[in-house]
Amino acid sequence: MVNQDPTNPSHALFDQFVQSQTCKEVQRTFSELCHHLQLDPRDYQSFYTKLKERLNYWKAKALWIKLDKRAQHQDYQQGKVCVKTKCLVLGAGPCGLRTAIELALLGAQVVVLEKRDSFSRNNVLHLWPYTIYDLRGLAAKKFYGKFCTGALDHISIRQLQLILLKVSLLLGVEVHTGVEFKGFVEPSEATGWMAELFPDDHPAGKFQFDVFISAGGGRFVPDGFRWKELRGKLAIGITCNFINHHSAAEAQVAEISGVARIYNQKFFQDLLTEKGIDLENIVYYKDATHYFVMTAKKKSLLKMGVIKQDFSDANQLLGQANVDQEALLRYAHGAAHFSTGHRLPNMQFALNHAGQPDVAMFDFTCMHRAENASLVRERKGKKLLMGLVGDCLVEPFWPLGTGIARGFLAAFDTAWMVRSWGKGKPHLEVVAERESIYQLLSQTTPENINKNYSAFSIDPATRYQHVNLNSIKANQLQHLYDVEDHIDLGRPTKKQKDSVGAFEELLKWCQQHTAGYDRVKVKDLTQSWRSGLALCALINTFRPHLIDMSSLKESDSVHNNQLAFSLLEGELGIPPIISASDMATKEQIDKLSMVLYLTQIHDAFNERTP
Ligand code: FAD
Structure with missing residues (x-):
C-alpha cells in the first residue's frame, strides 16, 4: 500500500478536494487535481479508472473501494450499458446530482447545468433509512465526517449537494454552474438536440444529447409536460x-x-x-x-x-x-x-x-405533481428522451420530509429508464415502463418500500414491493410521443388515436362487465367510480361469492371503495392507487392512475377467467 506522502502535492490536493466546503472550492480543487495529475475530466469514459491509477494511496483507495462496490453492480454492466447515450441534466440540486451519478455509472456521458454558482441552502432534509444507506454507499462519511452519526437522520441541503457534487465529478460527470437552461435547440440534418443557454456563448451549448433530465426543482416542469395541482x-x-x-x-x-x-x-x-x-x-x-x-x-x-x-x-x-x-x-x-x-x-x-x-x-396550499414522468420528442428523425426527477416531478410537503426519499427513488427509476433506452428498447415501451413505475411513487412510505436496503439498485423490483413494469401499455401512451411541432395533451391528435382507442376499449370492457347493476352507470374512467359501487360490481361479475351487492349503500362510498380495494389487493395482488376516502371525496381523480388500476383488473380477470 502506498501511504500518503506529505510531499506529494496530489495527495494534498485530493485531501483539499474531499474536505472542500463550498461549491466553488470543490470545483477549484478538482480542477487543480486534474491539472496536476494531467487528467482530462471530459474523458468521461476512462476518467475514473485513470484517476484511481494515479491516486493510489490509502485515503483515496478507501474511497475507491466504496465507489467500486457500487459501480460493479450488474445493472451497470461494467459501465457499458449506456456508452452511446448522452445526457443533459438540468439542476445540481440533490436529485439532479443523484441522477447524474447513476447515469455516469451506466457509462453515459453526463453534463449537468446549474444556474446558481453557490450551494447556500441551510435548510435541513429528512432522510429515510434507505437514503442514509444509499449515501453511505457513496462514501458520504468520507466527504462529511458528521454524516448521520448516531441516530441522526437528516442533512442540510447544501451539505448533501456538496457530497453528491464530489462523487459526480470523480465519476466523470461534467458540472457547469452559473449557466441557465433556457430551452431546446431542435436538431438539424447535421446536428442533434442541443440546449439554449444563458450566457448564450457557454461551451455546454454545443453539447448534443439524446436524453434530457429535468431536476430543476419545484414547478420547473419543462415544455411538453403537464402538471396537476393538489389543492388542500x-x-x-x-x-x-x-x-x-x-x-x-x-x-x-x-x-x-x-x-x-x-x-x-x-x-x-x-x-x-x-x-x-x-x-x-x-x-x-x-x-x-x-x-x-x-x-x-x-x-x-x-x-x-x-x-x-x-x-x-x-x-x-x-x-x-x-x-x-x-x-x-x-x-x-x-x-x-x-x-x-x-x-x-x-x-x-x-x-x-x-x-x-x-x-x-x-x-x-397547492402542491404540484407532474402528470407524466417521461416523454419522447422527435425532430428530423432524432429522438430525445425526456424525464423529470425530484421536486419538479412531485413537490414535497417539507414538514413531512419526503423530498429526498421520493426524489432519490425517482432518480433511480429514471436511471432505469435511461438504461432501457441505452439498451435500445423501443421508445414507447421505455416510456410505458417509466409511467408504470411512476404510479407507485406517491404511495411510498418508509414502511412499504422493501427493507433489504443492501439489495437496492436502479432496478425498481429491488425497491418497491409490488411493481408491475407493464401495468401501462405502450399503446396507451402515444400522446407522450411528440413527433410534430408541439405536444398537446388536452386535444387528441391523430397520433393519439391509438391511446384514445385503448382508453375506449378499457371503458367498453368496464361497461360490459358492470351492465345491469343497480345504481351503477359507468360513463367514464374517473367520476363513475367514485361511489365504489362500480368497482364492487366489477368484482361481483367475476367473483360473485366475494360481495353481496344488495348490502352496499351508494352513500357509503368510503366503505365501498375500501371493500373493493381490499378484495382486489387480497385476491388479485393489485395494490390500491389512492386511498378510499380520496377516491370518494377528492376533487379530481387522476385519470391515468385509474387507467392503470382498471387495466390491471382487466388483465387479472381476463387471465384468470376461463
Ligand atoms: P432543488 O434542490 O430545488 O434543485 C433544483 C436546482 O435546479 C436548483 O439548484 C436550481 O438552481 C436549478 N435550476 C432551476 N432551474 C434551472 C435552469 N433553468 N437552469 C439551470 N438550473 C436550474 N425541503 C425540505 O424537506 N425542507 C426544507 O426546509 C426545504 N427548504 C427548501 C428551501 C428552498 C429555498 C427550496 C428551493 C427548496 C427547499 N426544500 C426543502 C425542498 C428540497 O430542497 C428538495 O426537496 C430537494 O432539494 C430535492 O430537490 P431537487 O433536487 O429536485 O430540486
Whole structure:
C-alpha cells in the first residue's frame, strides 16, 4: 500500500478536494487535481479508472473501494450499458446530482447545468433509512465526517449537494454552474438536440444529447409536460435557521422529529397562550444550524402582524409586500424558543445566501405533481428522451420530509429508464415502463418500500414491493410521443388515436362487465367510480361469492371503495392507487392512475377467467 506522502502535492490536493466546503472550492480543487495529475475530466469514459491509477494511496483507495462496490453492480454492466447515450441534466440540486451519478455509472456521458454558482441552502432534509444507506454507499462519511452519526437522520441541503457534487465529478460527470437552461435547440440534418443557454456563448451549448433530465426543482416542469395541482386547505410553512455554536448547552436540547397538533394538543395550546403563536406542526433538527420548519395558522399570523392584510389568494397573502419581515422573525424566534423549552441559548439567526436572517415563509396550499414522468420528442428523425426527477416531478410537503426519499427513488427509476433506452428498447415501451413505475411513487412510505436496503439498485423490483413494469401499455401512451411541432395533451391528435382507442376499449370492457347493476352507470374512467359501487360490481361479475351487492349503500362510498380495494389487493395482488376516502371525496381523480388500476383488473380477470 502506498501511504500518503506529505510531499506529494496530489495527495494534498485530493485531501483539499474531499474536505472542500463550498461549491466553488470543490470545483477549484478538482480542477487543480486534474491539472496536476494531467487528467482530462471530459474523458468521461476512462476518467475514473485513470484517476484511481494515479491516486493510489490509502485515503483515496478507501474511497475507491466504496465507489467500486457500487459501480460493479450488474445493472451497470461494467459501465457499458449506456456508452452511446448522452445526457443533459438540468439542476445540481440533490436529485439532479443523484441522477447524474447513476447515469455516469451506466457509462453515459453526463453534463449537468446549474444556474446558481453557490450551494447556500441551510435548510435541513429528512432522510429515510434507505437514503442514509444509499449515501453511505457513496462514501458520504468520507466527504462529511458528521454524516448521520448516531441516530441522526437528516442533512442540510447544501451539505448533501456538496457530497453528491464530489462523487459526480470523480465519476466523470461534467458540472457547469452559473449557466441557465433556457430551452431546446431542435436538431438539424447535421446536428442533434442541443440546449439554449444563458450566457448564450457557454461551451455546454454545443453539447448534443439524446436524453434530457429535468431536476430543476419545484414547478420547473419543462415544455411538453403537464402538471396537476393538489389543492388542500391553506397551509403556510415557515422555515428558520439559527447559528449552531456547538456548545454543551445546545447539545443537550432534544430534536423534535415532528409534533403534529393532533398528537400534542397541550403543547400547541400553551404556545398559543404564552406567545400568541398558533401552529399545526413543528419539526426541529440540530444540524450545521438549528433548523425549524412549522406550519402556522393564518389567523395568528395576522394577529401577530406577520401578515399585514388578509387576501384569499395565497400569492397575494404571502407576497413580499404583505409580510412584515421583523414580525416574521419574532414569530419564528418565539416558536423555536418555546418548542425547545427555552433551552437553546444565544439564539441568533443564521444568514441566508443574501446575508439576511434565514427565515422564510412558503405556501403549501397547492402542491404540484407532474402528470407524466417521461416523454419522447422527435425532430428530423432524432429522438430525445425526456424525464423529470425530484421536486419538479412531485413537490414535497417539507414538514413531512419526503423530498429526498421520493426524489432519490425517482432518480433511480429514471436511471432505469435511461438504461432501457441505452439498451435500445423501443421508445414507447421505455416510456410505458417509466409511467408504470411512476404510479407507485406517491404511495411510498418508509414502511412499504422493501427493507433489504443492501439489495437496492436502479432496478425498481429491488425497491418497491409490488411493481408491475407493464401495468401501462405502450399503446396507451402515444400522446407522450411528440413527433410534430408541439405536444398537446388536452386535444387528441391523430397520433393519439391509438391511446384514445385503448382508453375506449378499457371503458367498453368496464361497461360490459358492470351492465345491469343497480345504481351503477359507468360513463367514464374517473367520476363513475367514485361511489365504489362500480368497482364492487366489477368484482361481483367475476367473483360473485366475494360481495353481496344488495348490502352496499351508494352513500357509503368510503366503505365501498375500501371493500373493493381490499378484495382486489387480497385476491388479485393489485395494490390500491389512492386511498378510499380520496377516491370518494377528492376533487379530481387522476385519470391515468385509474387507467392503470382498471387495466390491471382487466388483465387479472381476463387471465384468470376461463
Ligand atoms: P432543488 O434542490 O430545488 O434543485 C433544483 C436546482 O435546479 C436548483 O439548484 C436550481 O438552481 C436549478 N435550476 C432551476 N432551474 C434551472 C435552469 N433553468 N437552469 C439551470 N438550473 C436550474 N425541503 C425540505 O424537506 N425542507 C426544507 O426546509 C426545504 N427548504 C427548501 C428551501 C428552498 C429555498 C427550496 C428551493 C427548496 C427547499 N426544500 C426543502 C425542498 C428540497 O430542497 C428538495 O426537496 C430537494 O432539494 C430535492 O430537490 P431537487 O433536487 O429536485 O430540486
